[in-house]
Amino acid sequence: MINKPTLLLDEGKCRSNIHQMVSKARRNNVILRPHFKTHQSHEIGQWFREEGIDKITVSSLTMAQYFAQDGWNDITVAFPTNILEIETINELAKKITLRLVVESLETVTFLAKHLTAPIHGWIKIDAGYHRTGISATNYDGISALMFAMDDADKITLDGFLLHAGHSYACRSKEAIIDIHHQSIEALDTLKKHFDHRYPPLKLSLGDTPTCSVAEDFSLVDEIRPGNFVFYDVTQSQIGSCALEQIAIAMACPVVAIHKDRNEVIVYGGSVHFSKDTIDDNGVDTFGVMVETKSNGWGDVIHGAYMKKLSQEHGTIHMPSEKITQIKVGDIVTLLPVHACTTSNLMRSYQTTADERHIARMSSL
Amino acid sequence: MINKPTLLLDEGKCRSNIHQMVSKARRNNVILRPHFKTHQSHEIGQWFREEGIDKITVSSLTMAQYFAQDGWNDITVAFPTNILEIETINELAKKITLRLVVESLETVTFLAKHLTAPIHGWIKIDAGYHRTGISATNYDGISALMFAMDDADKITLDGFLLHAGHSYACRSKEAIIDIHHQSIEALDTLKKHFDHRYPPLKLSLGDTPTCSVAEDFSLVDEIRPGNFVFYDVTQSQIGSCALEQIAIAMACPVVAIHKDRNEVIVYGGSVHFSKDTIDDNGVDTFGVMVETKSNGWGDVIHGAYMKKLSQEHGTIHMPSEKITQIKVGDIVTLLPVHACTTSNLMRSYQTTADERHIARMSSL
Structure with a gap:
């Protein structure tokens, strides 16, 4: 019996939200690497596994440890790398495929010097949200980061990662689609600029509004929405869900x-x-x-x-x-x-x- | 070494905040029944004990259980009684002096029927904050509550309790003092209206702004500030602290x-x-x-x-x-x-x- 504030979860709705996003990713032939910061639960993670998901996103190294304990072995920490947690980074990198996000040379230099196990690195790109990331048009800065990562024994560059958080300010599907197109265009332009790379650079994006509303993900390699697992009143106002x-x-x-x-x-x-x-x-x-x-x-x-x-x-x-x-x-x-x-x-x-x-x- | 977000506590400043409030209560000859919802810690509670405090306020029955476990045996739950937690109420009432806050007849009727151990009851008075409580001028409603509590075997009426939460909107000491005077006047008028009671009804008030700024508490019996244990930027803007x-x-x-x-x-x-x-x-x-x-x-x-x-x-x-x-x-x-x-x-x-x-x- 409920006698205190209690957070109810409708498992049917939750599994349906997961299933719809998985289906959309399949239709588009993109990897769905769901962000687990919303639910932060081993059991709910299992519902994703049952849909065939085996790669995830988290927002802290602590969260990466928590999900690694449950057998997730391909985890992106979509947060500017906190170099003060280098010990945790090295512990995780020994056990799983750990993918970190970087945007500054200081961080890459530090990692190059202190990593004891291999990691993958994504360059965080800013194409309009202006929270973190290096500007999508700053080719010199991006080149410098790429060279530094190429030079580092234990870093494999994956590609460009973007979070269009300004989609949360949208209040219509049209506005969300506009942001989605801007994000894809920014990443695709970058990829073409650096098209001499082999293997080719990968492109990762995806917030819940754009991933819920957009239908075309043909130019990107992976999407990383998180909130869609539950949705909320904000997402319904944005237009991501009913x-x-x-x-x-x-x-x-x-x-x-x-x-x-x-x-x-x-x-x-x-x-x-x-x-x-x-x-x-x-x-x-x-x-x-x-x-x-x-x-x-x-x-x-x-x-x-x-x-x-x-x-x-x-x-x-x-x-x-x-x-x-x-x-x-x-x-x-x-x-x-x-x-x-x-x-x-x-x-x-x-x-x-x-x-x-x-x-x-x-x-x- | 700090490598993640960490909440630092300056024990010296905290103990000094406690000492100052204890000293003010002593000077005024009022009981300081500090609200422990801010710190929610056995160890910090101990610092209050070392200053002679033996009565406390909390905002949930769960918190009352937590502090009862640490030997606190006179606890007021300054929150409208949640009748769905009657089992917890009865468990606590068996062990400690439990003081509950009521504002509606339905709650008193329910308690009268289901209490298996004695409690004390405070009538929550609203003198301007308009969150909870019965209006300070609603003598009929207050009388009805008093009769119902007198009729209940296991309830002892303590008196009138008030929280002037609108003091948080103040931005000057003068405005805080005005609210303090209004609160005291409302409670004192009520006490005089019901002056036939023996033992006399007690008066309890106190939020951090008024208790930090006011100097005269001569008409009240106890004060219940909580936030002062740490203070914060809001309190400094209100004028409660530096x-x-x-x-x-x-x-x-x-x-x-x-x-x-x-x-x-x-x-x-x-x-x-x-x-x-x-x-x-x-x-x-x-x-x-x-x-x-x-x-x-x-x-x-x-x-x-x-x-x-x-x-x-x-x-x-x-x-x-x-x-x-x-x-x-x-x-x-x-x-x-x-x-x-x-x-x-x-x-x-x-x-x-x-x-x-x-x-x-x-x-x-």
Whole structure:
């Protein structure tokens, strides 16, 4: 019985999300190297394996260790290499095919000097997001990185890797497709510029919005979406998914009701949901309320949403005709704004069908 | 050696913050019942014990269990009672003096029926924050709650409890003092209205801003601040503390530098800092950069702050004259915007003086 904030997982929806992305990658003849930072769970990783996935992406060396322990042996750490973790890098590189991402010469020089086992290196390319990466038009900088990697005994250059994180600012499929085309064009131009290489340089991209919406991946070698395993309210607003595809939801006990303010107070706050918020028709929302069902959740309750979060308290706005149906001690259910951060805070999942507990990586 | 995002704790500053609040409570002859939701640590709790504290506040029954395990035997759960956890309530009530907070008749009725061990009850009063509580002027509603609690064999009514959370919106000491006076007046008026009670009803209030700034607590019986144990950038902006009093800071490895954009990328993102943000002179900030020192941190680096957080990436803005001193592989240090949520995410502390690891409650 649920009596505390609980992160529900609809295994059927989750497996369906995985299956659809695997099918799309197959149709396009690209490698799907899913990002596992969203679920961070051995068991959910297994659902990918059952679909034939054997290469993954993670965002930290700690996460790489966690999945290597479960038999994943081809892992890309899609994060600028943290040279302070060189010991972990060497330990992992001895055991698995470890692929690191670099964008600066200092990092390559350091790795060349301190690696004791072979790694693969991707050059992180920035084609518009401007978070990390070397500019896609900075041929001199990219050449210098390539030479340094070629010179390093223990580094094999794989190719160019890009994350079009600015797709998260999109609010239409057309805008997402535009970014997708820009990303592919930037990578393809680079590949042509350096076409003397043998074996040819590979191209890797993929965030959940572009991989969910685009249909043509013919010029790239691999895609790396992650969030699609669960999706969330943000992805539905971007246009990556329907609300019905969202595979996780927060179940929270009602502890107080203030009908005069149309507010329901639940046990479930910022330490459970995270402070991620989204503008939903002009209102800042931390979660969208859905019908609570015995085996999961149902339709969206129009006009009911999480409006405020304190550390343990959540304040839900509910329309007058709905709030009268709520009692102290009820469980209410909300779709999260950002699946990655909510899952990170909640640290485990409870399946809706059989109330099974699914563990996540426990350490940071 | 720090090689991942690490939450540093300056034990000296922390103990000094504790000592100052204990001294203020003694001067005012009020009980200090500190809120332990910020630190959630047995060891830091011990530092309060060493100052003579023997009564505490927590925000969940899980947290009450955690501290009861460490010998705390007078605990107020300052959160509307979650009736779905009645088993935990009864287990705790058997062992310790458990004080619960109620605001609705349904909850009292449920407790009266299901309690198997005695508890104390506080009536949660709303005097302006409008999150939870029964309005301070709703005498009929409050009377009904009091009658129901008097009728319940296993409930002893302690008095009126208030949390002036709207003090967090203040940006001056005068504004904080105004709220403090309003809170005290509301509680005192209530106490006078119900002055036929014997023993007299007690009054409990206290958030970190009012308890840090106000000097007069003569009309109340106890205060319950929590955040002051660490303080944070938000509290310094509110006016509760100086930046020098902040006792925790995040140490993060530098993984990339983009001088052309005045940006430093660190390993340290929203899963480490939390998405709490504050307007600092017109700029949204997730953390304020300070000098990294071998035994902790030093002065604020003017104009350097966390401007953006992704899941694991942090983007720091640095002035041109400072960014030239930073290298990939350096550790940079930032004061957190909200100590409670950052500590919750980081799950443990590392002391600056002796690099000791201090554990926190591990489950939700």
